[in-house]
Amino acid sequence: MCGISVSIALDRRQRQPCTPETRAELEAKLSKSLDLIAHRGPDAKGIWINDDASIGLAHNRLSINDLSPSGNQPHHSPSNKIHAVINGEIYDPADALRTTLSSPPHNYTFHSQTDTELVLALYSAYGAPGFLSHLRGEFSLVLYDEDTGKVILARDRFGIKPLFWTVHEGRLLVAAEAKAFLAMGWVPEWDVGAVVEGVWQVGERTLFRGVNKVAPGGWVEVGVDGGMVGGKYWDLEYADKREVETRSVEEMVLGVRERLIEAIRLRLRADVPIGIYLSGGIDSSLLAGIVTHLVRDEGIKMGNRDATSRICCFSIEFPGEKIFDESDIAERTANWLGVQILKKRVDETAMAENFADAAYHCEHHNMDLNTVGKFCLSTVPRDNGFKVVLTGEGSDEHFAGYSFFIPDMLREPDLAMPESALSKDPALREQLQERAQRDLDALLSSRAGAFNHRMGDAEAYRDVNDVRLLGWAQAWQPTLHMFTPWARERWAASSSAVAQANEMSPEAKEKIRTKWHPLHASQYLWSRSLLANNLLTCLGDRTEMAHSIEARPPFLDHVLSEYVNGLPPSVKLAYTPEEENLDRKGGMPWENRQNITKAFTEKWILREAGKPYITKELYERKKFPYVAPNRWPKDGPMHKKLREICTQEAVEELGFVDWDIVREALDNAFGEDADSLAFRVLLVVGGWVAIGQRFGVRRAELGA
Numbered sequence: 001m002c003g004i005s006v007s008i009a010l011d012r013r014q015r016q017p018c019t020p021e022t023r024a025e026l027e028a029k030l031s032k033s034l035d036l037i038a039h040r041g042p043d044a045k046g047i048w049i050n051d052d053a054s055i056g057l058a059h060n061r062l063s064i065n066d067l068s069p070s071g072n073q074p075h076h077s078p079s080n081k082i083h084a085v086i087n088g089e090i091y092d093p094a095d096a097l098r099t100t101l102s103s104p105p106h107n108y109t110f111h112s113q114t115d116t117e118l119v120l121a122l123y124s125a126y127g128a129p130g131f132l133s134h135l136r137g138e139f140s141l142v143l144y145d146e147d148t149g150k151v152i153l154a155r156d157r158f159g160i161k162p163l164f165w166t167v168h169e170g171r172l173l174v175a176a177e178a179k180a181f182l183a184m185g186w187v188p189e190w191d192v193g194a195v196v197e198g199v200w201q202v203g204e205r206t207l208f209r210g211v212n213k214v215a216p217g218g219w220v221e222v223g224v225d226g227g228m229v230g231g232k233y234w235d236l237e238y239a240d241k242r243e244v245e246t247r248s249v250e251e252m253v254l255g256v257r258e259r260l261i262e263a264i265r266l267r268l269r270a271d272v273p274i275g276i277y278l279s280g281g282i283d284s285s286l287l288a289g290i291v292t293h294l295v296r297d298e299g300i301k302m303g304n305r306d307a308t309s310r311i312c313c314f315s316i317e318f319p320g321e322k323i324f325d326e327s328d329i330a331e332r333t334a335n336w337l338g339v340q341i342l343k344k345r346v347d348e349t350a351m352a353e354n355f356a357d358a359a360y361h362c363e364h365h366n367m368d369l370n371t372v373g374k375f376c377l378s379t380v381p382r383d384n385g386f387k388v389v390l391t392g393e394g395s396d397e398h399f400a401g402y403s404f405f406i407p408d409m410l411r412e413p414d415l416a417m418p419e420s421a422l423s424k425d426p427a428l429r430e431q432l433q434e435r436a437q438r439d440l441d442a443l444l445s446s447r448a449g450a451f452n453h454r455m456g457d458a459e460a461y462r463d464v465n466d467v468r469l470l471g472w473a474q475a476w477q478p479t480l481h482m483f484t485p486w487a488r489e490r491w492a493a494s495s496s497a498v499a500q501a502n503e504m505s506p507e508a509k510e511k512i513r514t515k516w517h518p519l520h521a522s523q524y525l526w527s528r529s530l531l532a533n534n535l536l537t538c539l540g541d542r543t544e545m546a547h548s549i550e551a552r553p554p555f556l557d558h559v560l561s562e563y564v565n566g567l568p569p570s571v572k573l574a575y576t577p578e579e580e581n582l583d584r585k586g587g588m589p590w591e592n593r594q595n596i597t598k599a600f601t602e603k604w605i606l607r608e609a610g611k612p613y614i615t616k617e618l619y620e621r622k623k624f625p626y627v628a629p630n631r632w633p634k635d636g637p638m639h640k641k642l643r644e645i646c647t648q649e650a651v652e653e654l655g656f657v658d659w660d661i662v663r664e665a666l667d668n669a670f671g672e673d674a675d676s677l678a679f680r681v682l683l684v685v686g687g688w689v690a691i692g693q694r695f696g697v698r699r700a701e702l703g704a
Contacts, residue, residue, distance in 0.1 A: 002073065002087045003040030003060035005033040006142045006174040007184060008151055009053075010167070010226030018053040030058040032183035033175065039361075040087070040176055040545045048074040048083060055144050055151070059085040062548055064270050064388060070112035077120045078109045081146040084123075086116040087176050088139030088161045089552065091266040097134065101125055119143065128152045129219045132233040136266075136558065140214065142174050149224035157234045158394065158556045159216030159532035162541055166211045172222060177542070178211050178363055179695065190692075190700045192656045196487055198477035198496040200364065202529045203503035207364055207691070216532045234558065235508065236527060238520035239566045245416040249605075252567055256560075257609040263557035264290050265300060267390060274303035274388040275381050277551070278313035278334065278341060279626060280326025282607065282618050283392030283401075285333045287554065288313055289613030291390065292337045303388060311339040314389065316377045319347050321629045329617070336615050342384060344377045348632055351376075352641035356690040361546040362538045365687035367451070367476055367680040369628035371538035378547040387550055393540055394555035397527045398564045399603035400519060400573040401623050403443075404472040406600055407436045408522035409573045411466065416517075416568035422575050432575075435596045437468060450475035451680070453496060460497035464504075465513045469522035470497050473529055478684050486702040487656045500529065519569040539626070567605065574604035598622075630679050634671040642666065645686045654692055655700030657685055 007026060030047050038045075041060030049056045059073035075084045092098055092115065101108045101121040108121040119141055122131035128143070128150070138160035143152040153174060155163045165174045168186050175181060182188070189209040194200040204212045214220055220230035239245075247255075264287060268274060276291060278284045288311070294300040295307050302311060313334055317327035327343050334341035351372050358375040359365065381389050396402050400409070410433035413423040422429040453474040464470055477496050480488050501509075508528075512521040544551045554560070564572075577599040601607070602623050611619055632638040643666060651659045662685050669678035691697065 002062050002085075002176075003034060003037040003180070004085045004087050004140065004142060004163070004174065004176045005030055005037070005058040005180045005184075006085065006172075007056040008144075008172040008174070008222060009055070010170055010172055010222070012054045012149060012224045012226075015052045015054065017051070023049055023053045026053050026056050029184050030056050033180045034058050034060050036183055037175070037177050037180045039548055042548055044069070044072045046072050046074055048076075050144075050146075055083075057083055057085045057142065057144065062387065062550060064089070064272055064550055065115050066113040067271050068112070071114040071116075073116070075114075075117055075120055077124060078111070082120055082123060082143065083146070084116075084119055084141060084143040086119050086139060086141040087163075088116070088137060088141075088156065089267075089550070090115040090118050090135055090137045090139060091269070092118060092136075093262070093266060097122070123152075128221060129154070129231070129233045132219060138552070138556070140176065151222040152219060153214050153222070153230075154219040154233075155214040155216055157217040157558045158527070158536070158561075159213075160393075160536055160541065160553060160556055162537070163214040164206065164211055165214065165220070166208075172226075172228075177361075178206065178208055179360075181211070182695065188695045188697045190654070190656065190697055192487055192700050193491065195478075195656065195688075196480070196483055196491045196496075197494055197499035198474070199499050199503050201473075201477065201533045202500040207688075208697075213533070216528070232505075235505075236524050237562070237565060238511075238516045238524070239416060239568065240515055241412070241415055241517040241520075242515075243416060244418060245568045249571065252571060253605060253608045255563055256567075256605055259557075259560040259563050260286075260554065260609065261290055261294070263554040263560045264390070265294060266557070267552040267554050268294065268300055268302050270303040270388050272303050272387045273305055273309075273312075273385060274390065274552075275384075275386040276311070276313045276390045277377070277392070278315045278330045279392070280329030280333075280618075280621075281392065281624060281626070282603065282610065282614060282621070283395040283555065284390075285330075285614050285618050286606070286610040287390050287392060288333065288337055288339065289610065292339060293613060311337075312384070312386070313339055313341045314377060314380045315341055315343050316373050317343045317345045318373070318629055319345055324627060324629050326624065326626075329621075333615060333618065342380055344380045346373050346376045349637045351628070352637040355638075355641055355686065356645065356694075357546075358538075358543060359687040359690040360694045362542045362687075363691060364534070364537065365684045365691075366534075366538050367683055368630070369683065370626050371543060373626075373628050374539050375543040375546060378544045378549045381549055382547045387548065389544070389549060389551050391540070391551045391553050392555060393536060393551075393553040394531070394561075395603065395606065396623070397523055397531050398555060398561055399606045400523060400569070401602045402526070402625075403597040403602070403623070404440055404469065405519060405522050405526075405573055405602075406597060407433060407440060407468045408518040409569055409600075410436055411468075411518040414517065414568055414570040417570045420570045420575070422570070432596060432599070439596045440468075440472065451477055451479045451677070453477065453479060460495060460501045463498075463501045463509055464525065465518060465521060467512065467518050467521045467525060469525045470501060473500070473526065476530060476534065478681070482658060482661050482681060482685070484656050484658050487700075490702075504528070517569050519573060520565070523565075571605040572603065574601045575599065576601040576604070630676055631674050632670055632679075636670070639670045642669075642682045642686050645689050646682060650689045650693070651685060653699055654685075654688055657688065 140163035
């Protein structure tokens with residue numbers, strides 16, 4: 001993975017020679033921009049500027065494949081007419097793409113063994129946006145074609161790798177992180193509307209006014225006249241709910257297993273050591289189990305290490321927090337596999353010390369300290385000589401691992417499997433649906449400390465076939481009471497659910513209303529909102545790349561996902577009310593043992609596909625989400641840190657947050673009788689303050 005910073009003159013119709021001073025000024029800005037994101041690529045730094053300084057491409061390199069200087073960027077085509085900076089990994093099974101592109105009629109001459117050079121070759125062969133459909137992996141890129149004058153921006157299918165853009169003084173600025181824009185003269189301002197309505201979690205806006213994301217699976221073309229057009233080259237698709245499944249369950253289980261193994265095998269290719277993030281859950285444990293099988297039984301290299309080198313896993317430990325700490329289970333898994341495990345002990349002091357840095361790197365607020373934990377964990381592989389880790393992100397999205405998918409699973413029968421218990425008994429399904437909705441309401445609002453939006457906006461729900469996930473997703477969005485009177489008044493008539501529904505494409509909403517089962521619609525909504533714009537940032541790219549760690553998530557392999565998305569809902573979230581299922585260990589720390597979620601086995605088909613590679617304990621264990629402790633003592637390190645950050649002066653300098661709410665939260669968020677919601681208020685506001693101060697964000701004002 002790497003860092004990208006790009007500056008493009010929007011109007012390039014009349015090219016004029018530039019002075020040495022103009023060129024030197026642009027180069028200096030790009031260099032300083034790279035310095036601000038040097039953590040993304042500390043191994044090499046490259047800058048290319050065209051003759052009239054209308055185009056400047058800059059790149060920080062984290063060398064993973066082909067460690068020689070030939071892998072440095074920007075990349076240039078053999079004709080020296082196509083230039084690109086690329087962040088990420090492109091996987092080429094059996095070097096099939098490289099072989100095809102170097103043969104007639106393409107005859108592309110490769111100059112390195114880097115995977116990213118495939119981008120230039122594919123563009124030369126298929127043009128834009130056609131070349132993007134051939135890319136398999138996690139990436140973001142900027143490509144400049146001298147012959148056409150066009151610039152192409154693009155991002156991987158799930159949004160694993162970031163790419164932002166803004167316009168400043170007649171130039172389009174593009175970067176892997178918004179902080180890179182600071183060196184280019186950009187002055188940040190809050191996008192208060194995006195914050196209040198929560199649309200930064202769904203669409204292309206961010207917390208910063210005028211700063212946009214390239215959408216997951218999206219591309220943007222910038223013409224010589226500065227015109228920008230774009231679209232999607234890929235989107236999630238699901239089986240038609242009206243079609244009966246004809247495959248056997250055994251065939252589906254084998255199909256998942258084969259594709260998951262292939263996705264992992266592809267991600268073991270590197271010229272540096274590769275490790276594994278291991279928690280107490282099935283996802284990372286399954287990765288570790290399959291990797292162990294591939295290395296020991298098939299002789300596959302894990303990065304540049306062969307089977308004689310010990311497989312290494314990394315896990316987080318919350319000392320003294322038995323409910324939240326999964327490190328003991330992770331250690332039992334490692335011992336069962338015979339692999340090494342290194343733990344990162346993250347206590348309250350570590351949480352407090354790293355809170356502001358984590359917020360700065362994430363560039364958005366979070367309502368849980370799990371992001372700080374991941375930020376701390378990512379120091380461990382770096383300190384032990386690893387640059388690459390495998391991670392389990394994406395499994396819950398594809399295999400229905402979250403309990404809040406259950407109400408949507410129950411909204412309609414699974415017609416793909418008409419003989420299933422819930423399809424044959426509509427009364428039972430409707431009864432369970434009512435209970436599930438009631439249980440989840442209570443779980444999120446009263447026990448989890450989530451933000452309660454009352455989740456009842458009929459307009460928004462009609463737009464997405466009454467899928468309830470639209471409501472559950474608001475639990476991560478601060479409620480209107482936190483904001484200043486002017487902000488509350490301005491957005492009083494708006495609804496975050498409606499605003500977020502409006503950000504979705506008409507094509508997707510039509511499929512949600514007519515084609516997809518509500519469970520699949522729910523999975524789509526989550527994947528295109530919180531997964532892409534929150535989890536893959538604060539629990540993915542930003543907290544890992546802050547320490548120069550490249551993470552590879554095999555569950556987000558699009559070939560695997562396309563197969564899984566074509567499976568019936570009932571094999572993902574299975575109704576299993578047997579007594580042994582009700583007694584499964586795990587679940588959310590605040591769950592009631594009689595909760596309706598106990599009657600379902602989440603990720604059922606993944607458990608079956610992974611059974612040979614995991615322990616019996618994990619096969620039988622209920623999903624336990626990665627969350628951090630949210631109760632801390634009064635006047636302890638966390639309380640002191642948030643008091644230090646959330647001062648009246650600092651909060652009022654934001655311009656859109658009600659100080660009285662924060663003051664009350666500081667009084668109520670700690671101690672034995674702590675209010676969980678008050679604690680989450682402080683985490684969110686503390687994140688805004690940390691970002692605002694480090695970025696120098698202007699105070700938000702009425703009318704802005």
